[in-house]
Amino acid sequence: MDMSAIDDSALADFYHREAEYLDDNELHNWLALLAPDVQYRVPVRAVRERGVTATDSDFTDRANFLWENIGTLRTRIRRLDSEFAWAERPPTRTRRLVTNIRRREPASGETGSETGALTNIAVYCYRGSSPTPVVLTGQRTDTLRLVDGELRLANRLVHLDSTVLGLHALSIFL
Amino acid sequence: MSADAGTAERSRVDVLLEQMGADLDRGLVPAEVFNDPSVYERELRQVFGRCWVYIGHESELPDPGDYHVRMIGEDPFVFVRDEAGVIRVLLNSCRHRGSVICRVDSGNTSHFRCPYHAWTYKNDGSLIGVPARQNGYRALDMEEWGLIPAAQVDSFHGLVFATLDPHAPSLHDYLGKFRWYLEMQVALTKGGMEVLGEPHRWLIDADWKSGAENFTGDSSHTQMTHRSLLEVGIADQAGAGKTGKAHGLHVNECDGHAISMRVLAEGEERWFDYPKELRVQFEQGALNEAQLDLVRRGVVHDGTVFPNMSFIHFSAREDIELPARPFLSIRTWQPRGPGHMEVWSWVLAPREASPEFKESVYRAAMASFSPSGAFEQDDAIVWNGVARTGGSLAAELQGIRFNYQMGMPGMGDAEPLADWPGPGTAWPSNSGESGLRTFHRRWFEQMTAPAPGAASPVEDKE
Incomplete structure (x- = not known):
């Protein structure tokens, strides 16, 4: 089985399942969706002057809110398993809306086994008794890989729209 | 707002400060200072309008x-x-x-x-x-x-400060004797430190003073607030475990600033887990032997330059299968209204370090002290509660005072060291809150200081 067998519906299924695991706090199931060599990064946005060159960006690769691999993600999730990880005791109630799924050529060029995908996300976060959610929105640039017939996340870059995080702790995954 | 309401509000903060002056000697601080509009208005002018x-x-x-x-x-x-x-x-x-x-x-x-x-x-x-x-x-x-x-x-040493008060003392005098401790953080090598990347910025529903006081030496919160890290092995007992005389040193009364250090026993080495190629450079840097000894034995140094700049020099594991990596984090606790702050946090590494090492420093800092950091995630939660209590009606009606008595005479089992080689008052134990008392004393004196320009030397006494 190669990537040509993964139609848009199968791609959407992957993202819906991933969002379900994260919203339901099934973080070990989420970990199982990741490739062992996964690279996962959420860079810091700083608003910069535009227009000097076409490639001007608010992002650099030097500052990140999350800059993870499988070992660091395992460590984070193992800590969150502790009953003393106060930021998630009680857990943040989240609802992830994943939309605007767009297929792209994979950066690797391995079109048989990998595909690129862009998604928009809106993550509604409720903490404590506040009726007002903190909403994080952004675009994810992913590489998905077929491993033994199953889609796995091999690379993710999340470009948040906010510069200052409104969330007092980024103890969730995007 | 009517003139009467304005008068009432001014008198409210004055009454609160008058009460605080008496309470401080007993190690008590009124809860309301952590979330009150009249206190906030006063501290923007008196603290942020006048300090470096x-x-x-x-x-x-x-x-x-x-x-x-x-x-x-x-x-x-x-x-x-x-x-x-x-x-x-x-x-x-x-x-x-x-x-x-x-x-x-x-x-x-x-x-x-x-x-x-x-x-x-x-x-x-x-x-x-x-x-x-x-x-x-x-x-x-x-x-x-x-x-x-x-x-x-x-x-x-590369740290740029500014003040809006033309009558403020020089930066040299403002940092005062605390420069001795700052040098251990930012003058380890000849080239000094370098900031890596843009700052992390995030909002916390807590007063800026909660961050500032914590970093002066709130050593006893780590084993509860950060217990998950000890359980998993992200930090060790020497770095974040129980307090006492084994590893802990507190220095307060240092010209209004304070530092907490966890260090290994004399003769042992930790160097914040910096690698050998950098340790060698530390020995050729600007530090004298007494300073170098505290770095050599250093597990963690954290402190606050009054009012709202803090630092932590530490090491932690981002992956528990791998060794701990060192980092220096500098942060400011920016006031954003009563009971609200914006944290700005920067990661620094010695300028001479390799690009690969700087990346490891950044990752270790981000994984422990940042909005996603394993330490810092849980601090935000507890500080929210302080502001919530501070803003409560009960705090005012029932005169709630917070307790900063830990380690005070009659409470603690430690006495200040007579033969301490550095400035300030040094305690051979971190089972205390002396740094936090220094912070609040300094804050109180700044809040009640005479108008700018009037001679008012601020003495730091506990």
Whole structure:
């Protein structure tokens, strides 16, 4: 089985399942969706002057809110398993809306086994008794890989729209 | 607001401070100082309007024209290196009619041009262009209408501070004897430290003082607030375990500033887990033997420069299968209204370190002290509660005082060291809150200080 067998519906299924695991706090199931060599990064946005060159960006690769691999993600999730990880005791109630799924050529060029995908996300976060959610929105640039017939996340870059995080702790995954 | 209401509000903060003056000697602080509009209004003027506050690091401005927008209290300033290489701190406001001249966070420019009427300034702040000058501004004194600089700007080993008070003492005197401890953080090598990347910025529903006081030496919170890290092995007992005389040192009464250190026994080495190639350079740096010893044995150093700049020099594991990596984090706790703050946090590494090592420093810092950091995630939760109690009606009606008595005479089992080689009062135990008492004493004296310009030497006494 190669990537040509993964139609848009199968791609959407992957993202819906991933969002379900994260919203339901099934973080070990989420970990199982990741490739062992996964690279996962959420860079810091700083608003910069535009227009000097076409490639001007608010992002650099030097500052990140999350800059993870499988070992660091395992460590984070193992800590969150502790009953003393106060930021998630009680857990943040989240609802992830994943939309605007767009297929792209994979950066690797391995079109048989990998595909690129862009998604928009809106993550509604409720903490404590506040009726007002903190909403994080952004675009994810992913590489998905077929491993033994199953889609796995091999690379993710999340470009948040906010510069200052409104969330007092980024103890969730995007 | 009516004049009566204004009078009532002023008297409220005065009454609160009067009570606090008496409470401090007993190690008590009124809950309301952590969330009260009249206290907040007073501290913006008395504390942030008059103290030296941290702006940024010289390495953030490598080239002429580089700039970042930074805060003094709630006011935005442009932190910029001009064409001659001089670092300036300029109010982000056009002299013409007050519009913001710099509408982004960062950039590089030779000139700032106001989008309102095109008044144009060089990056040293001088006014060089106004529209229709020949028709409408023939007699305008251009020299008089440059951007407003902070009253004083100075730096210490790359750390740039500014104050809005022209009568404030020099930065040298303001940092005072605490410079001895700051040197151990930022003058380890000949090249000093370098900031890596842009700051993390995030909002917490807590008062800025909760962060500032914590970093002076709240050593006893780690084993509860950060217990998950000890369980999983992200940090070890020496770094974040129970307090006492085994590893802990507190230094307070150091010209209003304070530091906490966890160090190994004499003769043992930790070096914050810096690798050998950098340790060798530390021994050739600017530190004297007593300072070097505290770095050699150093597990963690954390402290606060009054009012709102803190640092932590530490090491942690981002992956529990791998060794701990060192890092230095510098942060400011920016006031954002009563009971609210914005944290700005920077990661620093010795300038001489390799690019690969700097990346490991960044990752270790991000994984422990940042909004996603394993330590910092849980601090935000507990500090929220302080502001919530501080803003409660019960705090006012029932006169709630918070307890800072840990380690006070009659409470603690430690006495100040008589043979301490450094400045300040040193305690051979971290089962205490002496640094937090220094912070609140300093805050109280600043809040009640006479008007700017009047001679008022601030003595730091407990």
